[in-house]
Amino acid sequence: MLGIWTTDRIRAAEEKLLAVTPEGALMHKAAFGVAVHAAQMLAKHVGRVSGTRVTLLVGAGNNGGDALWAGAFLRKRGVRVTAVLLKPERAHEAGLAALRRARGRVVTADDGWPSIEQADLVIDGIVGLSARGPLRSDAAALVEHVSAPVLAVDLPSGVDPDTGAVDGPAVRATRTVTFGARKPVHVLNPGFCGQIHLVDIGLAEELGEPDLVQLGVADVAAAWPVPGPEDNKYTQGVTGIAAGSATYPGAAVLATGSAVLATSGMVRYAGSAADVVRADWPEVIGTGSVTDAGRVQSWVAGPGMGTGNEGRATLRHVLEQGVPVCADADAITLIAKFPDLLDARDPDTPLVLTPHAGEFERLTGAAPGADRAAAARAAARRFDAVVLLKGHSTVVAAPDGRTLVNVANGSWLATAxxxxxxxxxxxxxxxxxxxxxxxxGAAAHVHGLAAYLAADGVPVPASKIQAAIPAAIRAVLAYTPR
Ligand SMILES: NC(=O)C1=CN([C@@H]2O[C@H](COP(=O)(O)OP(=O)(O)OC[C@H]3O[C@@H](n4cnc5c(N)ncnc54)[C@H](OP(=O)(O)O)[C@@H]3O)[C@@H](O)[C@H]2O)[C@@H](O)CC1
Ligand SMILES: [K+]
Structure with missing residues (x-):
């Protein structure tokens, strides 16, 4: 699993490392990494490094220091570097001296815009770990002049480092070069970060347990059930699906078929769309109601199920069975309307709730807000359930606080x-x-990958996402030899 640490934790780790590292060494490593990536970007976007123009946007702290040092390194590659100082009196002293020694140009914010408009690349060193709120007006005014690709130092300025929230003007980066460890912004708002690159500055030993994780493909491969020679159709479990209706059978077909494709276990469907489901998926055992469905090892309830009395009775029955339940869509609305439904549940059996932002608000009484990870965690504790909060970055929180983020490959997943x-x-x-x-988490990963494979750069309907599940699982399993 790939770890992500909040700014408090990073700062604490940095302090320990700074105490045993020569003055300036960490910043030199960080800045050298920025310069290497800047040169790569120049080669890619301009076709050369020497003779190109780079403008540094330099704030009052060490983030600006990184940019100034990176500018000094780029001067050695023949780059024409201009530093625009937002707070000349507080600019990083050693970094500024290094850039001046390397004969870089230094201007104040008032004189900065021509060099920003003429730049081949802009390096954003306005603010990093200490960022609070959106860009201030002086910085925002400068950023408006940017049309060149932007390399963000540590994180795009104006985006909240710990939540990824954007609440006003902010830098939208082409590439972000971060140091020591990834911060929440990198997974919660990848759209503003662009491509993310991590430069090792030796922090790993000091970091401890991460605050958030991202499943690597190897984690998903290791978790995905693959039958062995001893297995039969029951050993991977029987999934029960309570979804869809005679009028809206689509949700039933999509949910049931996806369960069929996910593992080699058996799938039962219970509901009024049984005929339609069987026509598409002949391997499914269909019944008219959950009460005569037979034994299952998990239930999915909700998609297209309706929020009337019938849906309510179905959800209650499913929750009473003492097997894990994934409550989605209409099931979430029902739980929001009739919270006592959850009394039917044996507290020891897992429940997974999968709200989008609107359903989350219905369920908890408040929108997820800026800190989506904290919101998902609080809901997970409150409902004693795994909460999967959908979004471009999907957050999955467990009642014990474990939180993972799944970042979508593009926006093709957002479809009916x-x-x-x-x-x-x-x-x-x-x-x-x-x-x-x-x-x-593993399901979200494969779902995102299936959408990416199916879309191949163009919009894709959900039935094609479903059809790409085998290709996505194949791609995941190819990662680890079994
Ligand atoms: N420590 C280390 O070992 C290493 C650290 N490294 C680097 O240091 C960076 C952290 O540096 P940092 O802590 O000095 O502060 P930083 O993020 O530059 O902020 C500067 C000032 O900006 C201001 N400001 C706040 N919000 C703002 C906004 N929205 N818009 C505009 N301005 C805003 C605020 O000033 P004030 O409120 O006082 O006016 C704040 O004090 C880190 O991200 C990494 O790049 C690397 O070199 C690796 C080694
Ligand atoms: K920055």
Missing amino acids: GSGDVLSGLIGALLAAGLDPWLAA
């Missing part, structure tokens, strides 16, 4: 029926006995 596909995947992994937090 896509959530039904995800719920089927989660249900199949729950039936196979995976830890519910890992099940939700």
Whole structure:
């Protein structure tokens, strides 16, 4: 798993490392990494490094210091460097001296705009770990002149480092070069960061347990159920799907088919769309109601199920069965409307709730707000459930505080029926006995990958996302020899 640490934790780790490192050494490493990436970007965007123009936007702290030192390194490659100082009296002293020694130009903010407009590359050293709120007006005015690609030092200025929230003017970077460890902004707002690169400054030993994690493909591969010679159709679990209706059978077909494709376990469908489901998925055992569905090892309830009395009775029955439940879509609305439904649940059996922002607000009474990870964690504790909060970055929190983020490869997942596909995947992994937090995270990973493969750069309907599940699982499993 890939770790992500909040700014408090990074600062604490940096302090320990600074105490045993020669003065300036960490900043030199960081800045050298910035200069290497800047040169790569110049080669890519301009076709050469020497003779190009780079403008540094320099704030009052060490983030600006990194930019100034990077400018000094770039001078050695023949780059024409101009530093625009937002706070000349507080600019990083050693960095400024280094740039001056290297014969870089230094101007104040008032005189900065021509060099920003003429730049081949802009380096954003306005603010880093100490950022609070959106860009201040002087910085925002300068950023308006930028049209060249932007390399953000540590993180794009104006974006909250710990939540990724953008609440006003902010830098939108082409590439972000960060140091020591990734911060929440990098996974919660990758759109503003662009490509993210991590430069090692020797922090790893000081960091401790991460605050957030991202599942690597190897984690998903290790978790995904693969049958062995001793397995039969029951050993990977039977998934029950309570979804769809005679009028809206689509959700049932999408959720059920996705469960069929996820593992080699069996799938039962219970509801009024049984005929349509069977026509598409003949391997599914269909019944008209959850009460005569037979035994399952997990239930998915909600997609297209309706929020009337019938849906309510179905959800209650499913929650009473003592098996893991993934409650999605209408099931979430029902729980929001009738919280006592959760009394039917054996507290020891896992529950996975999969709200988008609107459903999250219905469920908890408040929108997720700027700090989506904290919001998901609080809801997970409150409902004693795994909460998968959908978004471009999907956050999955467990009641014990474990939190992972799944970053989408593009925005193709945001399409009608896509959530039904995800719920089927989660249900199949729950039936196979995976830890519910890992099940939700692994399902989100494969779901995102299926959308990416199916879309191939153009919009894609949910049925094609579903059809790409085998290719996505194949790609994941190819990562680890078994
Ligand atoms: N420590 C280390 O070992 C290493 C650290 N490294 C680097 O140091 C960076 C952290 O540096 P830092 O802590 O000096 O502060 P930094 O982020 O530059 O902020 C400067 C000042 O900006 C201001 N400001 C705040 N919000 C603002 C806004 N929205 N818009 C505009 N301005 C705003 C605020 O000033 P004030 O409120 O006092 O006016 C604040 O004090 C880190 O990200 C990394 O790049 C690396 O070299 C590796 C080794
Ligand atoms: K920055």
